[in-house]
Amino acid sequence: MLQALELLAVLAAASFGLLLARSKQLDLVGVCCVTFLVAFGGGTLRDVLLDRQPLFWIEHEHYAWIVFGIAIAGSLLPRLPRRLERWLNLPDALGMALFSIVGAGVAIRTETFPVSPFLASLFGVMTGTFGGVLGDIACNDVPRLFQPTMTLYATCSWIGCWVYLLLRGTSLGPDVALWSGTVTIVLLRLAAVRWNLRLPATRA
Amino acid sequence: MLQALELLAVLAAASFGLLLARSKQLDLVGVCCVTFLVAFGGGTLRDVLLDRQPLFWIEHEHYAWIVFGIAIAGSLLPRLPRRLERWLNLPDALGMALFSIVGAGVAIRTETFPVSPFLASLFGVMTGTFGGVLGDIACNDVPRLFQPTMTLYATCSWIGCWVYLLLRGTSLGPDVALWSGTVTIVLLRLAAVRWNLRLPATRA
Amino acid sequence: MLQALELLAVLAAASFGLLLARSKQLDLVGVCCVTFLVAFGGGTLRDVLLDRQPLFWIEHEHYAWIVFGIAIAGSLLPRLPRRLERWLNLPDALGMALFSIVGAGVAIRTETFPVSPFLASLFGVMTGTFGGVLGDIACNDVPRLFQPTMTLYATCSWIGCWVYLLLRGTSLGPDVALWSGTVTIVLLRLAAVRWNLRLPATRA
Numbered sequence: 001m002l003q004a005l006e007l008l009a010v011l012a013a014a015s016f017g018l019l020l021a022r023s024k025q026l027d028l029v030g031v032c033c034v035t036f037l038v039a040f041g042g043g044t045l046r047d048v049l050l051d052r053q054p055l056f057w058i059e060h061e062h063y064a065w066i067v068f069g070i071a072i073a074g075s076l077l078p079r080l081p082r083r084l085e086r087w088l089n090l091p092d093a094l095g096m097a098l099f100s101i102v103g104a105g106v107a108i109r110t111e112t113f114p115v116s117p118f119l120a121s122l123f124g125v126m127t128g129t130f131g132g133v134l135g136d137i138a139c140n141d142v143p144r145l146f147q148p149t150m151t152l153y154a155t156c157s158w159i160g161c162w163v164y165l166l167l168r169g170t171s172l173g174p175d176v177a178l179w180s181g182t183v184t185i186v187l188l189r190l191a192a193v194r195w196n197l198r199l200p201a202t203r204a
Numbered sequence: 205m206l207q208a209l210e211l212l213a214v215l216a217a218a219s220f221g222l223l224l225a226r227s228k229q230l231d232l233v234g235v236c237c238v239t240f241l242v243a244f245g246g247g248t249l250r251d252v253l254l255d256r257q258p259l260f261w262i263e264h265e266h267y268a269w270i271v272f273g274i275a276i277a278g279s280l281l282p283r284l285p286r287r288l289e290r291w292l293n294l295p296d297a298l299g300m301a302l303f304s305i306v307g308a309g310v311a312i313r314t315e316t317f318p319v320s321p322f323l324a325s326l327f328g329v330m331t332g333t334f335g336g337v338l339g340d341i342a343c344n345d346v347p348r349l350f351q352p353t354m355t356l357y358a359t360c361s362w363i364g365c366w367v368y369l370l371l372r373g374t375s376l377g378p379d380v381a382l383w384s385g386t387v388t389i390v391l392l393r394l395a396a397v398r399w400n401l402r403l404p405a406t407r408a
Numbered sequence: 409m410l411q412a413l414e415l416l417a418v419l420a421a422a423s424f425g426l427l428l429a430r431s432k433q434l435d436l437v438g439v440c441c442v443t444f445l446v447a448f449g450g451g452t453l454r455d456v457l458l459d460r461q462p463l464f465w466i467e468h469e470h471y472a473w474i475v476f477g478i479a480i481a482g483s484l485l486p487r488l489p490r491r492l493e494r495w496l497n498l499p500d501a502l503g504m505a506l507f508s509i510v511g512a513g514v515a516i517r518t519e520t521f522p523v524s525p526f527l528a529s530l531f532g533v534m535t536g537t538f539g540g541v542l543g544d545i546a547c548n549d550v551p552r553l554f555q556p557t558m559t560l561y562a563t564c565s566w567i568g569c570w571v572y573l574l575l576r577g578t579s580l581g582p583d584v585a586l587w588s589g590t591v592t593i594v595l596l597r598l599a600a601v602r603w604n605l606r607l608p609a610t611r612a
Contacts, residue, residue, distance in 0.1 A: 019612075021554075027607035029562045030554025033541075044457070049248070051257045053459045054521040061524055075610055113258040116265055133237075133342075138541075140550045142344045146225075146234025154233045199231035202279055204223075253452070255461045317462040320469055337441075337546075346548045350429075350438025358437045403435035406483055408427075 006102075007066070009095030013039040013131055014067045015088055018074040020132075024139050028075045034135050035071040039063075041134035042127045046103050050110055050123070089193055096128045097185035100157040101164050101178055103127025108165060117165045124161035128185075129154050148201035152192035155199070160185030210306075211270070213299030217243040217335055218271045219292055222278040224336075228343050232279045238339050239275040243267075245338035246331045250307050254314055254327070293397055300332045301389035304361040305368050305382055307331025312369060321369045328365035332389075333358050352405035356396035359403070364389030414510075415474070417503030421447040421539055422475045423496055426482040428540075432547050436483045442543050443479040447471075449542035450535045454511050458518055458531070497601055504536045505593035508565040509572050509586055511535025516573060525573045532569035536593075537562050556609035560600035563607070568593030 017038030021031040040057050047055045057063045074080070081087070104124030107115050115123070129145055136143040144150045164181025168174060191197065221242030225235040244261050251259045261267045278284070285291070308328030311319050319327070333349055340347040348354045368385025372378060395401065425446030429439040448465050455463045465471045482488070489495070512532030515523050523531070537553055544551040552558045572589025576582060599605065 022610045023612040024550065024554075025556070025609045025611060026550075026554045027556040027558070027609055029558075029607065030551070031610055033551075033554055048252060048456060049259060051255075051459075054523075055457060058521065058523060058527060061527060064527060064530075079611065113262065115258075115262060119262060119265060119268060122268070137342055137344075138545055138551065138554075140344065140545075140548065142228065142230075143234070143237075143342065146228075146230045146237055146342075148229070148231040150231070150233075199233060201229045201231055202226045202235060203229060203283065204227040252456060253463060255459075317466065319462075319466060323466060323469060323472060326472070341546055341548075344548065346432065346434075347438070347441075347546065350432075350434045350441055350546075352433070352435040354435070354437075403437065405433045405435055406430045406439060407433060407487065408431040 005094060005098050008091055009098045010039055010063050010066055011070070012088055012091035012095035013099075014070040015074075015084065016092065016132065017067075017135055018070060019080065019085060019088075020135050020139060022074070022080060028072070031075045032068065032071040034138060035074070036064075036067055037138055038131045038135035039067045041131035042099060042129060043103065043131075045130055045134075046106065046123050046127045050107060050115070051112065052106070052110075090190070093186045093189040093193075094182075096153070096157060096189065097160060097182045100124045100128030100161055100185060101181045104161040104164055104181075105168075105174075105178070108168070117162075120165060121158060121161040124164075125154050125157045128157045148198055150198065152197045152199070153189065156185050156188035156192060159188060209298060209302050212295055213302045214243055214267050214270060215274070216292055216295035216299035217303075218274040219278075219288065220296060220336060221271075221339055222274060223284065223289060223292075224339050224343060226278070226284060232276070235279045236272065236275040238342060239278070240268075240271055241342055242335045242339035243271045245335035246303060246333060247307065247335075249334055249338075250310065250327050250331045254311060254319070255316065256310070256314075294394070297390045297393040297397075298386075300357070300361060300393065301364060301386045304328045304332030304365055304389060305385045308365040308368055308385075309372075309378075309382070312372070321366075324369060325362060325365040328368075329358050329361045332361045352402055354402065356401045356403070357393065360389050360392035360396060363392060413502060413506050416499055417506045418447055418471050418474060419478070420496055420499035420503035421507075422478040423482075423492070424500060424540065425475075425543055426478060427488065427493060427496075428543050428547060430482070430488060436480070439483045440476065440479040442546060443482070444472075444475055445546055446539045446543040447475045449539035450507060450537060451511065451539075453538055453542075454514065454531050454535045458515060458523070459520065460514070460518075498598070501594045501597040501601075502590075504561070504565060504597065505568060505590045508532045508536030508569055508593060509589045512569040512572055512589075513576075513582075513586070516576070525570075528573055529566060529569040532572075533562050533565045536565045556606055558606065560605045560607070561597065564593050564596035564600060567596060 014035050017035035021034035043056050104120045107123035108120040133143040133145050160181045163184045164177050167177035218239050221239035225238035247260050308324045311324040311327035337347040337349050364385045367388045368381050371381035422443050425443035429442035451464050512528045515531035516528040541551040541553050568589045571592045572585050575585035
């Protein structure tokens with residue numbers, strides 16, 4: 001079950017990378033690089049900042065093959081389905097949720113030095129959402145995650161990470177915590193898309 | 205004294221991040237991310253490149269809380285004081301000076317491999333100034349630090365780092381070296397602001 | 409021979425950084441930072457992702473001095489030679505080829521965890537080409553490497569890395585593998601420049 005979800009998470013993230021790269025009319029090289037960056041950027045940043053070696057996509061190499069395959073196949077398609085972005089809402093919510101909770105769990109279980117729940121929650125958000133941020137920066141856009149036009153995304157991730165981290169310490173066990181956190185994020189994210197929930201812009 | 209200065213340095217850097225994020229009309233998520241990036245980016249880059257673990261804001265977690273608090277509070281304010289940027293000149297000069305000297309000191313004292321004074325001076329400048337560079341890149345601007353419109357900033361940092369590194373080897377002791385370097389940077393930076401000192405632009 | 413080629417590679421990469429920084433009319437600080445980033449960015453990223461310490465330009469410090477010297481001298485010149493970019497085609501092809509093959513070799517010989525030939529080939533391309541990508545991102549451009557206007561570059565690097573990695577396992581020995589890979593990249597790259605070979609753009 002978790003394996004299938006992880007695969008879905010990587011697939012959804014890679015598809016968003018593909019969409020971004022094609023909207024910028026990059027070539028095959030650009031599509032591959034941006035797809036890798038969006039799919040693996042958040043987790044790689046977490047691993048580098050927490051000094052975890054090897055990186056998750058070096059340890060689980062099949063992820064790298066899958067993303068590479070999506071990028072190549074996705075470059076060769078003459079056109080992407082028009083509604084791809086809308087179809088991706090649910091898999092993306094699932095993927096972002098799973099990446100966030102796994103990221104927070106990896107951070108809180110760091111063995112070489114203590115990481116507090118507060119910092120672990122930030123690492124969870126980073127794992128779940130920073131692939132897209134790095135992709136936007138590489139494609140010369142202000143990251144959509146930072147902008148008020150974006151429906152709630154990092155906020156859903158952060159709340160779910162706290163649900164996971166707080167339940168983890170109770171007698172309910174790690175599985176209940178993991179699934180509660182994941183479901184919280186998915187429901188919040190789908191609600192944000194459905195009712196177009198956003199944070200207001202700040203002013204200079 | 206050093207503790208108070210360090211706190212001031214983090215506060216000043218976070219305030220600049222806040223100013224930058226609000227000038228781009230980001231939302232709460234964007235303000236938090238950019239504020240973290242400007243406040244912690246330079247030191248994090250130094251720690252990652254020198255393989256120092258845990259990162260300074262994981263080891264001294266209260267810094268992360270302070271920056272988080274500034275970002276949240278600063279997002280909720282309806283307006284920032286108009287002259288905030290001018291008020292920040294002195295605290296920013298102090299903060300940049302302290303970050304630079306501490307960064308150069310951390311680099312020169314690396315235990316796992318030798319780091320020469322020349323490289324340590326570059327790590328000092330990186331620690332003191334690259335938070336703003338990363339913030340500008342994330343906000344889709346050419347870094348102001350790289351442009352001829354900027355009054356002397358990295359240059360002041362570099363000269364002060366050399367003052368620190370050269371005095372450190374003498375019989376005057378590390379405290380005299382630290383304060384001489386810091387004061388040099390602050391005075392040079394305030395002079396650069398006062399007399400609008402800049403480096404010329406290059407041409408293609 | 410290898411020493412001389414490595415020096416040439418660093419010189420060519422630094423010259424491209426200089427050209428980029430001057431085309432953006434940066435000041436001395438900007439020229440130094442962008443030149444360092446273009447010359448050392450790819451190798452540094454490889455070292456950080458593979459957890460190799462110290463970084464190659466900390467271990468071989470004379471590279472840092474050379475790049476620093478080029479940046480300072482190149483900032484002070486009133487004008488760069490008009491045809492510099494064309495003169496750089498051959499040294500850049502040589503430099504990119506050598507960086508790629510050395511990068512793939514460093515990755516495949518990682519001792520702390522296994523790195524497959526597929527991942528090693530990606531690290532080779534990263535080492536050879538990502539300095540320019542990071543420079544473009546810092547200068548607020550969509551990386552030229554990702555765009556269909558660019559003649560084949562990463563593609564040449566990738567094919568040559570595979571030539572090296574496949575021959576390395578045979579009885580021909582590492583030297584034959586290294587030179588075959590390098591020559592493959594140089595010839596492919598020069599052919600791409602000569603006949604203006606490109607990859608097509610994708611569409612949204």
